[in-house]
Amino acid sequence: MRVQGFTAAATAAGIKYANRADLGLIFSRVPAAAAGVFTTNRVKAAPVLLDRERMRAGRAQAILVNSGNANACTGEAGMRAAQACSTLTAQTLGIDEQLVQVASTGVIGQPLPLQPFEKAVPELVNNLGADRLCEVARAMMTTDLVEKTVSTQVSIKGVPVTLAAMAKGSGMIRPDMATMLCFILSDAKITAPVLSRLLHRAVDESFNTITVDGDTSTNDTAMVLANGLAGNPCIDEHNPEGLQLFGEALTGLCRELALRIVADGEGATRLVHVRVTGARTKTEARSAAQTIAESPLVKTAFFGKDANWGRIIAALGRSDCGFRQDEVSIAFDDVLLVERGMGLGAAAEARATAVLGQKEYTVTVGLAEGTCEAEVHTCDFSFDYVRINADYRS
Amino acid sequence: MRVQGFTAAATAAGIKYANRADLGLIFSRVPAAAAGVFTTNRVKAAPVLLDRERMRAGRAQAILVNSGNANACTGEAGMRAAQACSTLTAQTLGIDEQLVQVASTGVIGQPLPLQPFEKAVPELVNNLGADRLCEVARAMMTTDLVEKTVSTQVSIKGVPVTLAAMAKGSGMIRPDMATMLCFILSDAKITAPVLSRLLHRAVDESFNTITVDGDTSTNDTAMVLANGLAGNPCIDEHNPEGLQLFGEALTGLCRELALRIVADGEGATRLVHVRVTGARTKTEARSAAQTIAESPLVKTAFFGKDANWGRIIAALGRSDCGFRQDEVSIAFDDVLLVERGMGLGAAAEARATAVLGQKEYTVTVGLAEGTCEAEVHTCDFSFDYVRINADYRS
Numbered sequence: 001m002r003v004q005g006f007t008a009a010a011t012a013a014g015i016k017y018a019n020r021a022d023l024g025l026i027f028s029r030v031p032a033a034a035a036g037v038f039t040t041n042r043v044k045a046a047p048v049l050l051d052r053e054r055m056r057a058g059r060a061q062a063i064l065v066n067s068g069n070a071n072a073c074t075g076e077a078g079m080r081a082a083q084a085c086s087t088l089t090a091q092t093l094g095i096d097e098q099l100v101q102v103a104s105t106g107v108i109g110q111p112l113p114l115q116p117f118e119k120a121v122p123e124l125v126n127n128l129g130a131d132r133l134c135e136v137a138r139a140m141m142t143t144d145l146v147e148k149t150v151s152t153q154v155s156i157k158g159v160p161v162t163l164a165a166m167a168k169g170s171g172m173i174r175p176d177m178a179t180m181l182c183f184i185l186s187d188a189k190i191t192a193p194v195l196s197r198l199l200h201r202a203v204d205e206s207f208n209t210i211t212v213d214g215d216t217s218t219n220d221t222a223m224v225l226a227n228g229l230a231g232n233p234c235i236d237e238h239n240p241e242g243l244q245l246f247g248e249a250l251t252g253l254c255r256e257l258a259l260r261i262v263a264d265g266e267g268a269t270r271l272v273h274v275r276v277t278g279a280r281t282k283t284e285a286r287s288a289a290q291t292i293a294e295s296p297l298v299k300t301a302f303f304g305k306d307a308n309w310g311r312i313i314a315a316l317g318r319s320d321c322g323f324r325q326d327e328v329s330i331a332f333d334d335v336l337l338v339e340r341g342m343g344l345g346a347a348a349e350a351r352a353t354a355v356l357g358q359k360e361y362t363v364t365v366g367l368a369e370g371t372c373e374a375e376v377h378t379c380d381f382s383f384d385y386v387r388i389n390a391d392y393r394s
Numbered sequence: 395m396r397v398q399g400f401t402a403a404a405t406a407a408g409i410k411y412a413n414r415a416d417l418g419l420i421f422s423r424v425p426a427a428a429a430g431v432f433t434t435n436r437v438k439a440a441p442v443l444l445d446r447e448r449m450r451a452g453r454a455q456a457i458l459v460n461s462g463n464a465n466a467c468t469g470e471a472g473m474r475a476a477q478a479c480s481t482l483t484a485q486t487l488g489i490d491e492q493l494v495q496v497a498s499t500g501v502i503g504q505p506l507p508l509q510p511f512e513k514a515v516p517e518l519v520n521n522l523g524a525d526r527l528c529e530v531a532r533a534m535m536t537t538d539l540v541e542k543t544v545s546t547q548v549s550i551k552g553v554p555v556t557l558a559a560m561a562k563g564s565g566m567i568r569p570d571m572a573t574m575l576c577f578i579l580s581d582a583k584i585t586a587p588v589l590s591r592l593l594h595r596a597v598d599e600s601f602n603t604i605t606v607d608g609d610t611s612t613n614d615t616a617m618v619l620a621n622g623l624a625g626n627p628c629i630d631e632h633n634p635e636g637l638q639l640f641g642e643a644l645t646g647l648c649r650e651l652a653l654r655i656v657a658d659g660e661g662a663t664r665l666v667h668v669r670v671t672g673a674r675t676k677t678e679a680r681s682a683a684q685t686i687a688e689s690p691l692v693k694t695a696f697f698g699k700d701a702n703w704g705r706i707i708a709a710l711g712r713s714d715c716g717f718r719q720d721e722v723s724i725a726f727d728d729v730l731l732v733e734r735g736m737g738l739g740a741a742a743e744a745r746a747t748a749v750l751g752q753k754e755y756t757v758t759v760g761l762a763e764g765t766c767e768a769e770v771h772t773c774d775f776s777f778d779y780v781r782i783n784a785d786y787r788s
Contacts, residue, residue: 043711043719073707075720075736108704109737296690296775297783304784310502313467317437325437326469342469343503381690383780389691390698390776 001151003164004187005029005229007128010135013120015113016068016106023116024136025089025124026063026183031099032227034060035196037203039220045072046082046112047102048219054098058192060225061099063183064089064121065140067168070219071104071112081112088117092125103181103221105142105168133185137166140181143388144168148260154249156242159232161188163249167257169264180207180261182222184253188246189228190235198247199224206254210262210377224250262377263360267384270302271360275375276321278367284321285374288365291319292376299381307352309338316365329366332356395545397558398581399423399623401522404529407514409507410462410500417510418530419483419518420457420577425493426621428454429590431597433614439466440476440506441496442615448492452586454619455493457577458483458515459534461562465498465506475506482511486519497575497615499536499562527579531560534575537782538562542654548643550636553626555582557643561651563658574601574655576616578647582640583622584629592641593618600648604656604771618644656771657754661778664696665754669769670715672761678715679768682759685713686770693775701746703732710759723760726750 006028013023036055038048054060064085071078082102090097104112137147151164169180184199203222235242263271274293279285292298295315301308309330316328330338332355337348355361400422407417430449432442448454458479465472476496484491498506531541545558563574578593597616629636657665668687673679686692689709695702703724710722724732726749731742749755 041708041711042717043707070704073704073719073732073735073737075734108702108708109732296779300780300783303780306784308502310464310467313437314435314502317435323436325467338467338503340469341467343467381780382784383777385690386694386697386775386777386780389694390700 001133001149001164002130003133003162003185005227006133006185007130008132008136009124009127009129010132010139011120011123011127013066013116015066015116021135021139022068023064023066023120023124024139025121025128026133026136026185027093027128028061028185028225028227030227030229031059031061032225033190033192033195034058034223034225035192035199036101036221036223037199041220043073045070045104045219046074046078047071047104048221049079050082050086051101051103051221051223054101057098058196059099060101061095062089062093063101063103063223063225065103065136065181065183066105067140067142068106069104069110069112070106070108072108072219074109074111077111081114084114085117088121092122101223103219105140105181105219133164133166137168140168142168143266144264146260146264148257148264150253150256152249152253154245156188156232156235156239156245159230161230161232161246162186163188163253165253165257167261169261180220182207182254182257184222184224184250186224186226187228187230188226188235189230189232190226190246194236194243195224195226198250201247202251202254205251206258209375210258222254259377262379265379266388267382267386268379269382270380272302272378272380273362273375274378275362275364275373276367277364277373278369279321279372279374280370282372282374285372286376288316288319288321288367289374289376291315292363292365293378296381299378302356302380303382305353305356307332307337307349307356309343312363312365313338313341321367323367323369327368329368331364333361395527395543395558396524397527397556397579399621400527400579401524402526402530403518403521403523404526404533405514405517405521407460407510409460409510415529415533416462417458417460417514417518418533419515419522420527420530420579421487421522422455422579422619422621424621424623425453425455426619427584427586427589428452428617428619429586429593430495430615430617431593435614437467439464439498440468440472441465441498443473444476444480445495445497445615445617448495451492452590453493454495455489456483456487457495457497457617457619459497459530459575459577460499461534461536462500463498463504463506464500464502467503468505471505475508478508479511482515486515495617499534499575527558527560531562534562536562537660538658540654540658542651542658544647544650546643546647548639550582550626550629550633550639553624555624555626555640556580557582557647559647559651561655563655574614574616576601576648576651578616578618578644580618580620581622581624582620582629583624583626584620584640588630588637589618589620592637592644595641596645596648599645600652603769604652616648653771656773659773660782661776661780662773663776664774666696666772666774667756667769668772669756669758669767670761671758671767672763673715673717673766673768674764676766676768679766680770682710682713682715682761683768683770685709686757686759687772690775693772696750696774697776699747699750701726701731701743701750703737706757706759707732707735715761717761717763721762725758727755
C-alpha cells in the first residue's frame with residue numbers, strides 16, 4: 001500500500017506495554033487538503049479537541065498516532081501533552097505545527113507520558129518510508145486482532161488517483177460515530193471543503209452503520225489527507241464526474257473498513273447484516289435495524305446459532321419504528337422464517353439454523369409499511385467479549 | 395405468605411419441560427378491585443391483549459399464569475388459546491370469565507398447547523390452598539434462580555391490611571417496563587381507579603428503574619388485586635392517610651421485588667446502584683443513569699472488578715444528559731475516584747477496587763449542573779449471561 005508523496009514509520013515507544021509497536025507517524029511531502037469527522041460523545045479526548053480546531057483550516061501534513069493511552073479525561077495536563085507531542089513532531093519534521101494532527105487510543109484517564117515520545121519521534125522521522133503505511137495500521141491496534149488497510153484507484157479525466165486507508169477499532173463501537181481511528185490518504189488534487197463534504201457522507205454510510213456493543217468513545221476520529229501530487233484536474237463543483245468517482249471511492253473504502261471493524265469486533269465469531277425494509281421513513285428503519293443489531297439477547301442468540309426470531313421481534317417492538325405485528329416478516333439470508341408475524345415452523349427453522357452456522361449472513365426484517373430501508377452491521381456477543389472487557393485493563 | 399381470601403395452587407403441567415412446576419392459579423374468594431400495567435413493547439403477547447381489555451373494568455378474581463411459553467407472536471390461534479385458558483379457568487371455578495386474567499412467560503413464537511391446561515386446571519382448582527402462593531411464584535420462574543416473594547402489613551385507621559407480592563424476571567429486563575410478571579395481592583378495601591394510580595406510580599419508581607440487558611419483552615405485566623376482606627375504611631380520595639400508607643407499602647414491595655430481579659439477573663454476580671446527581675432535569679438524570687447502567691463495557695468492567703471509570707464517563711458522554719466534562723465526579727460507595735473530570739490516582743483506585751469486590755455497591759456520578767437526580771439498578775455482565783442466552787432455547 002503506497003500513495004505518492006506519503007511516507008510513514010512506526011515503533012515500539014513503550015507508552016503502556018513493552019515490545020509492541022504503539023506509535024506511528026504519517027507524513028506528506030507537501031501540505032495536503034484535509035478534513036476530519038470527530039466523536040459526538042460529550043466527553044472528548046485532548047487530541048480530538050486539538051485536531052478539530054486545527055482542521056478548520058482544511059490543511060494538514062502529518063499525523064502522529066499512539067495506542068496504549070487515550071489521553072482522555074486528562075484535563076489541562078492532557079491538552080499540554082497533546083500540544084507537546086505535536087510541537088515535537090513539527091520541529092523534528094521542520095514543518096508548521098498547525099499542520100500536525102495527533103490521535104490517541106487506549107485506556108481513558110491515565111496521564112500521557114511524554115518521555116516515550118521524546119525518544120521515539122526523532123526515530124520515526126529518521127525511518128520514514130513509502131512502504132510503511134501498514135506498520136502504522138498495526139501500531140494503532142488495541143484489542144484488534146487484525147490490521148485493517150484497504151486501497152483503490154480511480155481515474156479522474158484520465159489521471160490515475162490513489163486512495164489508501166487504515167482503521168483501528170474493535171470494541172466501544174456504534175454509530176455517531178464508530179469508536180475508531182481511520183486515516184485516509186490520497187494523492188488527489190481536491191479542495192478542502194469538498195473533501196470535508198465527501199468525508200462526512202462516507203462516514204455516514206459506513207462507520208455510522210456498524211455496532212459492536214453500542215458504546216461510543218471519547219477519541220473517534222476519521223481523517224482524510226489529499227496532497228494533490230497526482231496532478232489530476234482539481235476535484236470540485238466544476239468537475240462533477242471527478243466528484244462522483246472520488247466520492248464513491250472514498251465511501252467504498254470506508255464501508256470496507258467498517259465491515260472489517262465489525263468482523264474483528266471484540267470476541268466476534270459472526271458478521272451479521274441486519275436489514276430492515278418496508279419502513280415508513282429512513283429514520284424509523286435505522287432505529288429498528290440499530291435496536292435489533294445492538295440487543296444483547298439477539299447477539300447472544302447469534303453466538304448460540306439459535307434462530308430465535310422472538311428476540312428479534314421483541315427488539316423491533318421497543319425501537320422507534322412503527323409497524324403492525326401481523327405484517328412482520330423475518331428471513332435469514334434467503335430462508336424465510338417469519339411471515340405475517342408468525343413462525344413458519346420447524347422445517348424453516350432448521351434451514352435458518354443452517355444459515356446461522358455461516359461466518360456471515362443477513363437478517364432481513366420486512367415491515368410492509370412503506371418503501372424505506374436501512375442496514376446496520378453487527379457481530380455476535382460471545383464469551384470472549386466478556387473475557388476481553390473484564391480483563392482489558394489488567 | 396398469606397392474604398385473607400386468597401388461595402393458590404401450582405402444578406407441573408408439562409407445557410414445555412417435564413417434571414417442573416409451570417402452571418399456577420391465584421384465586422380470590424370474592425371479586426377484587428384490580429389494576430394492571432402492561433408492556434410498552436409494540437409487540438404484545440395474546441394474554442397481555444386479553445388482560446388489558448378486561449382490566450378496564452377494574453375487577454378481577456383469578457390469575458392463571460404459565461411459564462415455558464410466552465404465547466406471543468402466535469396470531470389468531472394465540473388469542474384463541476388465551477381465551478380458551480380463561481374460559482376453562484372460569485368454568486372450573488364457577489366465576490364470570492371477565493374476572494379471569496391470564497399471563498404467560500417463556501419462548502416467543504411457539505403455539506401454546508391447550509392439552510396440558512385441560513388436564514391441569516381442574517387439578518389446580520381442587521388443590522387451592524391459602525399457603526400456596528409461593529408455589530405459584532416458583533411455577534412462573536424461567537431463567538430465574540430464586541423465587542421472589544415479599545409481603546408487608548399496614549394499619550389503615552387501626553385496621554391491619556396485608557399486601558403480598560410475587561415476581562419473576564431475570565433477562566430481557568429494562569425500564570418501560572421491566573420484563574417480568576408481578577402479581578400483588580391485598581385484602582385492602584380500595585377503589586379500582588385509586589389502585590390503578592398507585593400501581594402506576596409504584597411501577598415507575600421500581601420496575602422502571604432496573605436494567606439487566608436493555609431488552610424488553612412482549613409479556614410484561616404487573617397486576618394488583620385487592621379483595622376488600624380486611625374491612626378497612628375504604629382507601630380513596632377521602633382517606634388521604636390511607637392512600638399514602640397503602641401507596642408507600644405498594645411502592646416498597648415493588649422496589650424490593652425490582653431489586654431482587656436485578657440481583658437474580660441472568661449471570662449476575664453483582665448488584666450495582668447507579669446514581670446520577672446534580673443534573674439539570676430528572677429526565678436528563680435518568681438518561682445518564684440508564685445509559686451507564688446498560689453499557690456492556692461498564693457492566694463487563696463490573697464483572698472484572700475493574701474500577702474503569704473511563705468507560706463510565708464515556709457512557710455518560712453519549713447519553714442525553716448535559717454536563718461539563720471538567721465538573722464530573724465519580725464515587726464507588728464512599729470512595730471518590732474522579733473529581734473535576736480527572737482521576738484521583740492509584741491509591742483512590744485501589745480503594746475503589748476493594749468496593750468492586752463487594753456483592754453490592756453504589757456508583758455515584760455527580761454533575762454539578764443542577765439539583766435533579768435519578769437511580770437505576772443494574773447487575774454485571776458475566777460469562778454466564780452469554781452462556782444462558784446462547785443456550786436458552788436448546
